Amino acid sequence: MLQNLKTAIREKFVMQKLAAEALEMNAGNLTKLIKSTPEEAGRMRNETISKLERVFSEYNIEWILGRSEIKYKEDAELSQSAAGQNSYSKMPNPQGSGFLLTNGKGLGAIADDEMAMFDDEGNTKFYEISPGVYRMKVPLVPETAKAGYLTGFADAEYLEDQEYIVTTVYKYHKGKYRAFRVIGDSMDVDRRTTFVHGDVIIGRELKKELWNSRFHTHKYPFYVFVTKNDGILFKELTSHDVENGILTLHSLNEDKDAFPDFELNLEDVALVFNIVKRESEI
Amino acid sequence: MAPYFENVKDKIDLSELVEKHLQEREIFKSTGDEKVFLVSGKQPRPSRTRLVSVNVLAALKDTETGSTEGVLNINIQDHDTLWIEYIGEYIQLIMDEAIVSNYRLTYNNEHLFKVADGLFFKNLKFNFSKI
Numbered sequence: 001m002l003q004n005l006k007t008a009i010r011e012k013f014v015m016q017k018l019a020a021e022a023l024e025m026n027a028g029n030l031t032k033l034i035k036s037t038p039e040e041a042g043r044m045r046n047e048t049i050s051k052l053e054r055v056f057s058e059y060n061i062e063w064i065l066g067r068s069e070i071k072y073k074e075d076a077e078l079s080q081s082a083a084g085q086n087s088y089s090k091m092p093n094p095q096g097s098g099f100l101l102t103n104g105k106g107l108g109a110i111a112d113d114e115m116a117m118f119d120d121e122g123n124t125k126f127y128e129i130s131p132g133v134y135r136m137k138v139p140l141v142p143e144t145a146k147a148g149y150l151t152g153f154a155d156a157e158y159l160e161d162q163e164y165i166v167t168t169v170y171k172y173h174k175g176k177y178r179a180f181r182v183i184g185d186s187m188d189v190d191r192r193t194t195f196v197h198g199d200v201i202i203g204r205e206l207k208k209e210l211w212n213s214r215f216h217t218h219k220y221p222f223y224v225f226v227t228k229n230d231g232i233l234f235k236e237l238t239s240h241d242v243e244n245g246i247l248t249l250h251s252l253n254e255d256k257d258a259f260p261d262f263e264l265n266l267e268d269v270a271l272v273f274n275i276v277k278r279e280s281e282i
Numbered sequence: 283m284a285p286y287f288e289n290v291k292d293k294i295d296l297s298e299l300v301e302k303h304l305q306e307r308e309i310f311k312s313t314g315d316e317k318v319f320l321v322s323g324k325q326p327r328p329s330r331t332r333l334v335s336v337n338v339l340a341a342l343k344d345t346e347t348g349s350t351e352g353v354l355n356i357n358i359q360d361h362d363t364l365w366i367e368y369i370g371e372y373i374q375l376i377m378d379e380a381i382v383s384n385y386r387l388t389y390n391n392e393h394l395f396k397v398a399d400g401l402f403f404k405n406l407k408f409n410f411s412k413i
Contacts, residue, residue, distance in 0.1 A: 021286065262401070
């Protein structure tokens, strides 16, 4: 049985038939697909695999087919990229001095001797990979750490153990950045600006002393709020009552019964991150 | 190739049927401070509190078998989480395995959200199928 496929369907669709519709197969065939044995999964038609890759684009197809422990595609790519870096590092340098640490194909991986930069507070690491193009290394707040996020956040050792997301940027960004993974479908809408379950978003922390100024609601209207009691919220900010510290938050999902707009008092918030980038697969 | 499913969310009247089904219960007939505002999701919300709204989240008709299945939301909003728990439990008891007109409902799951300072919202999900 393809247990991981079943899990992905449950995470992404409210009913299995919606998954069947998205996969362009009838309900019976999807049930049969889920019940596939490992041998049957090994003989799966390329067309079916392509459909699974398209519909579950944020998941690692090998995980869906039960052949990998890495759930998300991005993590799988990072892992492959890191493995690639190791293999390049073992390539002998034709010029005879030790080993080549990178080559053109290895841009996704960061070699130890590349130029690294830190911001004024020593927070975010940058690596210059070509003039004016940088790779920025951002700590990923893991799903499992969310409940304990507030207590562990300032702990340097804790951060050392964290997963990182590496993203390409074209200018030097100051400030403290964190990456988050989107959970659920509250921000999923059939428009260009959508955030689907599993997407990785990168946010810049807005220091508390700036909370008395009006937050952006036009160019970068998406925010992550780490609340004191209710976990981490990712929403669109539609208005900011600066005087009273009240934010009006909006979910992109058009099902307003399940995801109504609501107000959040900044007194209930510990950290604010303005989302500046989304890493997502097509 | 004809599609395997037809989206019939806007063609079925299950939210109105469930609203009427609930309206027959004593608890939804209370007046004054005890009044519960029960509406179908297609109607405007008459209140921010003591609000129960019913809406069809998804409904698909299988074009091969003719069967219709979907998901129904019953949402409860109030400032008092105890009341939300009480009414949520009550709705789950009377709607799980209920047959409303020609639909059978089965309780699926529920989640409680904080929507504003002192305002909470519970979403109950029921799977349904046309008999």
